[in-house]
Amino acid sequence: MVQDSTSGGTLALVLNAGSSSLKYQVVDPASGVARVRGTVERIGTGDVSDHDAALELMRADLQNHDVSAASLTVIGHRVVHGGPDLVAPTVVDDDVLSEIDDLARLAPLHNPPAAAGIRSARGHYPDVPQVAAFDTAFFADLPAAAATYALPSGLTSSGLRRYGAHGISHQYVAAEVAAFLDVPIDDLDQIVLHLGNGASASAISGGRPVETSMGLTPLEGLVMGTRAGDLDPGLLLHLLRHGDLDSDGLEDVLHHRSGLLGMAGTTDLRDLLDAIDRRDERAKAAYDVYVHRVRKYLGAYLAVLGGADVVTFTAGVGEHSPRVRAGCLRGLERLGIVLDEARNEAGAGARRISADDSPVTVLVVPTNEELAIARQAVALVGG
Known part of the structure; x- marks a missing residue:
């Protein structure tokens, strides 16, 4: 096992490869410090032809920071869908890579x-x-009542179930919440709201998930930057029959042209809020739909858990938009959620934003999926 020759610690390179970008970090799992971080963009263009070319650029950047192959203990990869069998961090061999390829049918993007x-x-x-x-692994043991679709058993027996996503983030944040409150995670009923360009909610009891908003694919649930979240399946049939769309066109609409972008022409909540302040009615309508959906899931998960000890906001919007957090929680005092407006507007890092007398604690806790992946990967290979 190779150690980092410059810091004396174990180093993990964490990769998050998208269709047009490659995000990377070199992380010390023990300290949580990212020694190097960067992004290669415009993959598939004349600038960067493919992922091999992106890796070359990344490798040059790492060498400039004195990070060589010999200084790396492990390379961790974020993969959205593991299907029914890949339910834990896994050392990649040819068979595992083939299965990840095959699961593109569930996460084609x-x-x-x-x-x-x-x-x-x-x-x-x-x-x-x-x-x-x-990302699906944390939700692999969802209770059957939460994971099962009400379809003929001949269909669901082939692996059609609710898998969830963003599990790396939800698991990490739930553990950070327990540490912040200095309460054993086994003693907590939690609701985690991961609000970013992709968005999801989870209900977690004793450290294990009992519900989550995403389903077979990452399309279900909350309103997102370009994804609509929950839709009537009949609406999809209607679009196929009467909307001049084939399956590829419908997939494009669902993944790329819906959500906030479809309603208001932007995926950025900051731009959306600015437009609302300019009295843009489309932006106000989109914001109302977005917040309403979060409140709907929050209420549902309070019911699933029979009440919660803590509600936590995380990810880009959840961590950085006091206005969205306030909108999601306004008027929920009868459900035990009392927001402290001053705390909500101030501070950085992990912090409490609920009032002292709030029966339900409300927190903001930054997520760190790269650190979570680094720690999982190093633990698996024995660093």
Whole structure:
């Protein structure tokens, strides 16, 4: 096992490969410090032809920071969908990579670039173990009542179920909440709201998830930047029959042209809020739909848990938009949620934003999926 020669600690390279970008960090799992972080953009263009070319650029950047292959203990990869079998961090071999490829049928926008990133990393770093961490893994043991679709059993027996996503974030944040409150995680009923360009909610009891908003794919649930979240399945049939769309066109609408973008022409909550302040009616309507959906899930998960000890906001919007947090929680005092407006507007990092007398604690806790992946990967290979 190779140690970092400059810091004396274990180092993990964490890759998050998208269709047009490659995000990377070199992380010390023990300290949580990211020694190097960067992004290669415009993959698939004349600037960066493919993921191999992106890895070359990343490798040059790492060398400029004195990070060589010999200083890496492991390379961890974020993979959105692990299906029914890949339910824990897994050392990647040819069979695992083939299964990630096959699961593109459930995450067509996410798994193919992740697989491409893994292939490139294996080629560039053949002697460094590669570990895949799956966004669905945390939700693998959802209770059957939460995971099962009410479809004929012949269909659901083929693996059609609710898998969830953003599990790496939800698991990390739930543990950070317990540490922040200095309460054993087994004693907490939690609701975690991961609000970013992608958005999801989870209900977690004793450290284990009992509900989550995303389903078979990352399309279900909350309103997102370009995804609508919950839709009547009949609406999709209607669009196929009467909307001049085939399956590829419908997929494009659902993944790329819906959500906040479809309603208001932007995926950025900051731009949306600015437009509302300019009395843009489309922006106000989109914001109302977004907040209403979060409140709907929050109320549902309070019912699923029979009441919660803590509600936590995380990810880009959840961590940085006091206005959205206030909108999601306004008027919920009868449910035990009392927001402290001054706390909500101030501070940074992990913090409490509920009033002292609020029966339900409300927190903001930054997520760190790269650190979570680094720790999972290093634990698996024995660093």
